[in-house]
Every structure is written in C-alpha cells, then in structure tokens.
Amino acid sequence: MKRYLFLSDLHIGNGSAKDDFEHDEHFEKLMLDFSDFSNVDLFIVGDGFELVESSSKLDFDLLNYEESIQSVSSDIIEEIEVKHPKVFSSLRKFAKNGNRIFYIIGNHDYYIYKNKGLLEKLLEKIPNLTIKPYHYDETLKMLVIHGNQFDPVNKFAVDKATGKILPPLGEYIVRYMIKNFDEKVYGKVPSEILRDYDNVRPTLDLFDWFEIVSKKYDLGIDLLRFWMEEFLGMMKSLEAKKWMKTNYPFWSNFSKVFLNNFGGIKLGEIIVRVIMNLRKFKRTDYLIKKAKKVLKGQINYEKHFIGYDYRNDIEEVNGVIMGHIHKNTFNIFNVSNKPKYYINCGSWKPVVEKMHGKKFQRRSELFYALLTVNGDVEIVTSTVNVLKKREVIF
Structure with missing residues (x-):
C-alpha cells in the first residue's frame, strides 16, 4: 500500500510581525500520526516556509531580482526553526521511517529554489527531502504544482531587454x-x-x-x-x-x-x-478553470512555468493538486468519459472572511488530502476548523 499526503500554504515564518502560523501542535500531531506508517510520501504544495514577508528581506532590489536572491542568508532557516521547533522535529520523525518529503516551490518561498545556501540548509535540516518546482508522477499521471504559475499577479516573467x-x-x-x-x-x-x-x-x-x-x-x-x-x-x-x-x-x-x-x-x-x-479574486476557486485545462491537456507549460525550469516531462494528467489560493476544494470531472480530479489544499494561514452583512470572522481551516493506492486509488480529504471566540471580530 502506498500513501500520498498533501498540504499547502503553511506560511511558517521566522517570528516577524507577519508570521501568524500558530498551529505547531496540530502540525506535529498530523506528522506523528502518519509517522507510524511506512511508504508515505508527504507533499508540501508550495509556500511551506514564508520568506517574502520576512521583515529582514524588505529592502531587496527587485529591479535586480536574480542578484538579490543570492544575497539571502541561510540564517533565515535557522530563525524559522527557532520559532517553530516542533515543525522541524516532527518532519524529522516522519522521515525516520523511510517516508519521503517533497517540498514543492511556490511564490513565497521561491528563494529556496534559486539560492544554493538556503536549499542546502533545508536539506541539512530535514532528511529524505526533495525540493522541486513541481512533481509529475508518471504512474498515477498526477501533477503537483503550487498554482501561482496560473495567477497573473503572482507568476514570473522575463525582462525582454535583459533576459532576466x-x-x-x-x-x-x-x-x-x-x-x-x-x-x-x-x-x-x-x-x-x-x-x-x-x-x-x-x-x-x-x-x-x-x-x-x-x-x-x-x-x-x-x-x-x-x-x-x-x-x-x-x-x-x-x-x-x-x-x-x-x-x-x-x-x-x-x-x-x-x-x-x-x-x-x-x-x-x-x-x-x-x-x-487581474487576480480574479472571487469567492469561487478561479484555479478550477486552469485545472480543467491541465486535465484536458490544453496547457502550454513552457508559457506558464517561467522561472520554474520546465523539463518537458508532463504527459497525460489524471489528477492535479495545487495550493496558492488559500481555499481548499476537491472536484471530480468527466474528461472524455474518464473521471479526473482536482484538489486544492487551501492553507493553514488564517483567513478573514465576510459572514452575514458586513460582519467578518477570522478562522483557520487545517486541510489535508490523503491519496491511497492499493490496487484502486482512494482519495480522502479532512479539515480541522479552528475558530476562537475572540476571532468573530466584527
């Protein structure tokens, strides 16, 4: 039996003002629960660690972005571990049983992908870790990708004048x-x-x-x-x-x-x-349209994967798993008389949403998806809703 565990957009920071990850115990429990199993692949589907909103990185020269990426010190990984030690210790325990961890790069942790020091520091901290721009499973015909590549405001581009x-x-x-x-x-x-x-x-x-x-x-x-x-x-x-x-x-x-x-x-x-x-921020999951195109084979990956080193290795896709929009969902589509699926893993970051009229609430949805292969493919999703009384705010 093979298990695949998916979660996304933890945005675990280094304790700066924008670090509002407060679910260390929930994360630790989830990792320990699955540590008892063998042959589990964990996928963190982008934005696992928060680097963009780190207060120490606000003065970057974004007009010279590629050079700025190389100036990021690996010390920030140490800072994140000091602030969230249970996250790192539970990932190490999870991997001890031979389980693998795939860290898919998003837009808030892109520096890890392009900065050798950051990448090596994270690999040093967490065993059995693979850091990838995306993951395509040839056997399951499954694509795992963060999703910012399909968001006009959060995708990368190339400066035509410099090629950077x-x-x-x-x-x-x-x-x-x-x-x-x-x-x-x-x-x-x-x-x-x-x-x-x-x-x-x-x-x-x-x-x-x-x-x-x-x-x-x-x-x-x-x-x-x-x-x-x-x-x-x-x-x-x-x-x-x-x-x-x-x-x-x-x-x-x-x-x-x-x-x-x-x-x-x-x-x-x-x-x-x-x-x-431009971002099409509506109450619905705007990535569904892109997911359907992926499942139908209608996506030009080279156009969308700028900055993510596309390897021309994606063939037919029967399932696509994303994050990025902080709204979890699980959909099954009939594509050419064949069932195909789209999962969005949402976020463990708090979301402030309008309730009735003009009242707002702050809450967290701790979502994960579990795909089990034992002859057939079974998909189970689970959500822990965290809402504190003080967070019904207006």
Whole structure:
C-alpha cells in the first residue's frame, strides 16, 4: 500500500510581525500520526516556509531580482526553526521511517529554489527531502504544482531587454505595503489590524473591512484612504511600471492616465478594483478553470512555468493538486468519459472572511488530502476548523 499526503500554504515564518502560523501542535500531531506508517510520501504544495514577508528581506532590489536572491542568508532557516521547533522535529520523525518529503516551490518561498545556501540548509535540516518546482508522477499521471504559475499577479516573467527573471507583482505589493503602510501606522492602530488586513479573502472585501474596523476602533484616521494612497503610490513605482510594461503593455499606457490624474477616493477605488481583478479574486476557486485545462491537456507549460525550469516531462494528467489560493476544494470531472480530479489544499494561514452583512470572522481551516493506492486509488480529504471566540471580530 502506498500513501500520498498533501498540504499547502503553511506560511511558517521566522517570528516577524507577519508570521501568524500558530498551529505547531496540530502540525506535529498530523506528522506523528502518519509517522507510524511506512511508504508515505508527504507533499508540501508550495509556500511551506514564508520568506517574502520576512521583515529582514524588505529592502531587496527587485529591479535586480536574480542578484538579490543570492544575497539571502541561510540564517533565515535557522530563525524559522527557532520559532517553530516542533515543525522541524516532527518532519524529522516522519522521515525516520523511510517516508519521503517533497517540498514543492511556490511564490513565497521561491528563494529556496534559486539560492544554493538556503536549499542546502533545508536539506541539512530535514532528511529524505526533495525540493522541486513541481512533481509529475508518471504512474498515477498526477501533477503537483503550487498554482501561482496560473495567477497573473503572482507568476514570473522575463525582462525582454535583459533576459532576466522579473518577480511577480504580488511580491512587490507585499514588500511595498509592509514598508509604506504597516510601518507607518504601527503603534497608531491595534496590532490585529496589521495582522489581519492581508488575510482578507476575497481581496476586494478589503474596502468593507477597512470601513468597519475604522468605525469599530474609532481610529481617527481614514485607514482605507491611507491604504489606497500607498497602494497607488506602489503602482507608480519603477518596479510596478516595469512589471506592467512587460506583462500588460497596453494597460501600462492606459494606467498612466489614471494614476497621474488620481482625483479622489472613488476613482482610486476603481483603479484598485481593476488591478485586483487581474487576480480574479472571487469567492469561487478561479484555479478550477486552469485545472480543467491541465486535465484536458490544453496547457502550454513552457508559457506558464517561467522561472520554474520546465523539463518537458508532463504527459497525460489524471489528477492535479495545487495550493496558492488559500481555499481548499476537491472536484471530480468527466474528461472524455474518464473521471479526473482536482484538489486544492487551501492553507493553514488564517483567513478573514465576510459572514452575514458586513460582519467578518477570522478562522483557520487545517486541510489535508490523503491519496491511497492499493490496487484502486482512494482519495480522502479532512479539515480541522479552528475558530476562537475572540476571532468573530466584527
């Protein structure tokens, strides 16, 4: 009997302000439960460790991204282990029984893939570990990939002038807003506001969320306006302009008119909504469409796998497993009279979602999928919902 265990988007950080992984005991228990079995392959389907939002990496020169990647010290792996020792010890116990661990690279941990020091440090810490840009199982016809490759704002591109990799706009948004929004309002607003705002899903609900928290806490500042001004300032930066010109040359020229003539919060909201809609952040899983194309054999992998060293080894796909969108799901599709499946492993990171009306709650869904092969293929999914009373927030 062969078992495959999948989970994604843990975003385990080094204790900085954006490190909100708080499920060390749940993770340890899951690993120990499966440590009793042999012949188990664990897949961490991208963004297992959080590097992009590490406070020590905010001053990177993203205009020279490939050079900046090499400047990341492997000390950050040590820092993450010090903050989350149970994660590392439980992974080591899991691997002791001969079980294998496959770490699939996402967009928040891309440095591990391209920085030899980081990669070797992680391999040193965790036995039986393989770090890969994606995984294709020829026997099961199964593709495991993070999914940011199909997200317009979080996929990599190539600078036509230099031939070098351009980072995703999503990474620059995160870094810019931490420096120019979080740090400027730090101490002026409750810490939970800075903790929660970038966990709001879908992102377009941020407009309602900022309005509600401003009233609830009587902040005395228009938080939405301030956030929007910083966001628009980000879109005027050299890094964002270069990204727009490379990826969307037509919209790059179009956006200049609006950004240079920003005239009020309503117009600003329209601009932000247009930009955010590039990600198609809706309440549904927008990766389903891409998964269906993968299952139908309609994907040009070389186009989507920029930066991930595609090896031209993906043939027919009967099952695809992703993460990235922080929304777990399990779907079965009929493709040419053959059942095929799509699993999204969601995230162990907290999600702030609108409930009824304009109320929000903060909760975590600790999801995993287990695929067992014993002649037939059996797929079981499980979710532990973690919701604390204090986290029904508004």
